[in-house]
Amino acid sequence: MQLWLIPLLPLAGFTVNGLFGRRFSKGVVNAVAVGSVVLSFAWVLKTLIALGVLNTAYSEHYFTWIQSDAFSVGCDMSVDRLTAIMLLIVTGIGSLIHIYSIGYMAHEGGYYRFFAYMNLFMFFMLVLVLASNYLLLFVGWEGVGLCSYLLIGFYFDKKFATDAGNKAFIVNRIGDFGFSLAMFYMVRQFGTLDFGTVFSKAPAAPESALTIIGLLLLLGAAGKSAQIPLYVWLPDAMAGPTPVSALIHAATMVTAGVYMTARSFAIYTHAPVAMEAIAVIGIATAFFAATIGMAQNDIKKVFAYSTVSQLGYMFLGVGVGACSAGIYHLMTHAFFKALLFLGSGSVIHALSGEQDMRQMGGLRGKIPWTCWTMFCASLAISGFPFTSGFLSKDAILLAANHHAPWMYWVGTITAGMTAFYVFRAFFMTFFGDYRGREHHPHESPRVMLVPLVILAVLSLAGGYLFKIPEFLGTIFPTLEMPEDFGLMAIASGAGLLGILLAYVMYVARPGIPDAIASSLRGLYTLVYNKYFVDEIYDAAVVKPVVGGSRLLLWKGMDAGIIDGMVNGVGARAKSIGGALRLLQSGNARSYATWVAFGGVLVIVALGVAEGVTR
Amino acid sequence: MTQVPASWFLTLSAVLFVLGVAGFIFRRSIITMFMSIELMLNAVNLSFVTFSYQLKQVDGHLFVFFVMVVAAAEAAVGLAIILTVFKNRATLNIDEINSMKN
Amino acid sequence: MDVILFLVFAIIAVLAAINVVVQTHPIASAVSLIGVMGSLAVLYLLLGAEFIAAAQVIVYAGAVMVLFVFVIMLLNAGAEVRKGRSFMASLLGAPVLIALLALLAWFVERIYPESVGVHFGGFTGGGPDAIGRALFTTYLLPFEITSILVLIAILGAVVLARKEID
Numbered sequence: 076m077q078l079w080l081i082p083l084l085p086l087a088g089f090t091v092n093g094l095f096g097r098r099f100s101k102g103v104v105n106a107v108a109v110g111s112v113v114l115s116f117a118w119v120l121k122t123l124i125a126l127g128v129l130n131t132a133y134s135e136h137y138f139t140w141i142q143s144d145a146f147s148v149g150c151d152m153s154v155d156r157l158t159a160i161m162l163l164i165v166t167g168i169g170s171l172i173h174i175y176s177i178g179y180m181a182h183e184g185g186y187y188r189f190f191a192y193m194n195l196f197m198f199f200m201l202v203l204v205l206a207s208n209y210l211l212l213f214v215g216w217e218g219v220g221l222c223s224y225l226l227i228g229f230y231f232d233k234k235f236a237t238d239a240g241n242k243a244f245i246v247n248r249i250g251d252f253g254f255s256l257a258m259f260y261m262v263r264q265f266g267t268l269d270f271g272t273v274f275s276k277a278p279a280a281p282e283s284a285l286t287i288i289g290l291l292l293l294l295g296a297a298g299k300s301a302q303i304p305l306y307v308w309l310p311d312a313m314a315g316p317t318p319v320s321a322l323i324h325a326a327t328m329v330t331a332g333v334y335m336t337a338r339s340f341a342i343y344t345h346a347p348v349a350m351e352a353i354a355v356i357g358i359a360t361a362f363f364a365a366t367i368g369m370a371q372n373d374i375k376k377v378f379a380y381s382t383v384s385q386l387g388y389m390f391l392g393v394g395v396g397a398c399s400a401g402i403y404h405l406m407t408h409a410f411f412k413a414l415l416f417l418g419s420g421s422v423i424h425a426l427s428g429e430q431d432m433r434q435m436g437g438l439r440g441k442i443p444w445t446c447w448t449m450f451c452a453s454l455a456i457s458g459f460p461f462t463s464g465f466l467s468k469d470a471i472l473l474a475a476n477h478h479a480p481w482m483y484w485v486g487t488i489t490a491g492m493t494a495f496y497v498f499r500a501f502f503m504t505f506f507g508d509y510r511g512r513e514h515h516p517h518e519s520p521r522v523m524l525v526p527l528v529i530l531a532v533l534s535l536a537g538g539y540l541f542k543i544p545e546f547l548g549t550i551f552p553t554l555e556m557p558e559d560f561g562l563m564a565i566a567s568g569a570g571l572l573g574i575l576l577a578y579v580m581y582v583a584r585p586g587i588p589d590a591i592a593s594s595l596r597g598l599y600t601l602v603y604n605k606y607f608v609d610e611i612y613d614a615a616v617v618k619p620v621v622g623g624s625r626l627l628l629w630k631g632m633d634a635g636i637i638d639g640m641v642n643g644v645g646a647r648a649k650s651i652g653g654a655l656r657l658l659q660s661g662n663a664r665s666y667a668t669w670v671a672f673g674g675v676l677v678i679v680a681l682g683v684a685e686g687v688t689r
Numbered sequence: 690m691t692q693v694p695a696s697w698f699l700t701l702s703a704v705l706f707v708l709g710v711a712g713f714i715f716r717r718s719i720i721t722m723f724m725s726i727e728l729m730l731n732a733v734n735l736s737f738v739t740f741s742y743q744l745k746q747v748d749g750h751l752f753v754f755f756v757m758v759v760a761a762a763e764a765a766v767g768l769a770i771i772l773t774v775f776k777n778r779a780t781l782n783i784d785e786i787n788s789m790k791n
Numbered sequence: 792m793d794v795i796l797f798l799v800f801a802i803i804a805v806l807a808a809i810n811v812v813v814q815t816h817p818i819a820s821a822v823s824l825i826g827v828m829g830s831l832a833v834l835y836l837l838l839g840a841e842f843i844a845a846a847q848v849i850v851y852a853g854a855v856m857v858l859f860v861f862v863i864m865l866l867n868a869g870a871e872v873r874k875g876r877s878f879m880a881s882l883l884g885a886p887v888l889i890a891l892l893a894l895l896a897w898f899v900e901r902i903y904p905e906s907v908g909v910h911f912g913g914f915t916g917g918g919p920d921a922i923g924r925a926l927f928t929t930y931l932l933p934f935e936i937t938s939i940l941v942l943i944a945i946l947g948a949v950v951l952a953r954k955e956i957d
Contacts, residue, residue: 747925760855
């Protein structure tokens, strides 16, 4: 079935564009980059059609990567229903975003570099999804982290961009550390990292071991998928180009954590403490990020916090045992969040770079296609009845209620806040009077609009076209829950309330937001400054680590001990030489004295030796 | 007693040798130091001959022969060097010929 | 008889050696050294080393010391001036020498307590024929090498001591 072609086509695109892209014309770069991803998508379709129903996983083994006594890791790829969904999302939405980027990046420098990095990202993401053991998954995991760093810092001449790239990579590293520890523990416990073997041995393992593994994996997922406490890199990652935000930080990379957690479901089922931790962190993150999102003025930051919040929903789904619901939301979120980002990119492109919503307004007449596609996405994310977002979010909330009712209520409030901030952004951007300086906001070219339209259709109808929970029923046990229309109504009502509130505050009576802000000055400042979390981290963690590192490790160990040892050898030789130099007095008589003295010593030594032996 | 114990010869040789070393260490004139070297060589010659007598072999004499040859050659070259040094430095005081200091 | 001979010439040798070291003027030291060599020649005769005794007088005392005297007179070396000092020599010199003498004497006594008695005629293998035979058979290689050595010494002395050609 040649599964390896799926990731390798984008890798080929990366190689060609990376090595020769500088000399290619834009057309050739486009053809190589976009062509490789589209071909990959076509191959995915072909493979899935050929595989048919996929009741069992289909795997291919390529070569043995590590062989050490009883421990071996192979380069294996496998496809089951979960993988199939991920493959379609990654390659499908990836293709759309690549097409979009042709238009968005048309006037930017480093054109071929951008597409090369995007292709590299696709390669790693596909390796991550296709892997059938934890180590190969980790290869993809690290690789997407690297590409995220490269793409966030794409405008490398801007310090805030490179800082953001550093931050993303470093915070991810903390998560990766947890992942690595989990893998070590897994090898110790199960002796292998292969999915099939680990999951079949999991039920027999002691719960404490599984809990530790689960919590460590959660740490890794929290880093990659921007959950509390490691979410701080995602808002800063908006420094990268908007297609990057759409692809990596909305649809694919950040969902890797959810995917990995869902894949490890067999471990988590037998470690309830860890699963509870997932749910709690998920709901807490969802609520927390939503509150911050309500006060942001940069359009991309709003959606960034929204991503963090929606990822929290996905984790909540996995944590309460409704893995299919979590993956379902992953899919619908990919549709509407990618659309929201691409749409905001279209707005930014129309305004020649303006991102502050306070400088926007009244754009719906000028960029209608962008406006109404974003409207579809906003409806979906708000859980407006009968959009795909509604279906997936409801599935999660119902499962949460089944697990612990308080989670349902917090989730519903968060849904209301989600609707509020998304429509706040929508109204601020497209309604009212134009507050900006750009005189001719122009609609984006067709190459950017077509993906928007496709995604809009998917946002509205995708939930019906792809009924994930039933599809994944072979992998994840479905929770038996009655369809509780009351709860569904309350959740939808919360969403509608949010939309209404946004309309009132930003369209009907535009003076209200400022009034609220000034009356709740303290709370507003707190929320606007993201609860000063970054500052707290900086003071509590970053500064002590850097300072301690500088003092202890750099000055103390590196310069002091290691350099000291090396230099000390030199200094020691110098001082010994200095002492011995005094012997070189140039005075022949002292030399003769020394010779005689040495001769006496030798004679004594010989005599002693002889006396000993005799 | 009509025979001289050979150990007396050896003791004499040791005394002469030590006197030679003393001359070398304590004298400042180069020529005198050179003569002390010759004194040392002579002392060693004496002990070689003594051992040759003791072992009733002629090889000791051969050693002395070669020592003498080498001492002669050394004296020739060494005195030539002293001449050159005197030409350059105008002094025969060893303590003043210390350009190898430090 | 032999004992008296030995004692007399030994004492002469030692006194002359002390004189070599003690005298300030090089000429006096050189003459004393000739005296040492002469005494040693007699002692060699006592030890049956006739050839060596003759060589000592002819080569050593007659050629090498003459060379020394020539150079002393060429350089017009005067009495030694006590300029300059050597810290090491003054510090370690005497103790080292005493230690050296004591050690050597002690070793001699220890190794050769019952040594052979020396008298005239005790060793007859020291004549020219014995030396010649050994020289040209067993010690042929050192002989040839020392010949070259002497040649090099001649060349070296000539090169070093000649006047600079302006």
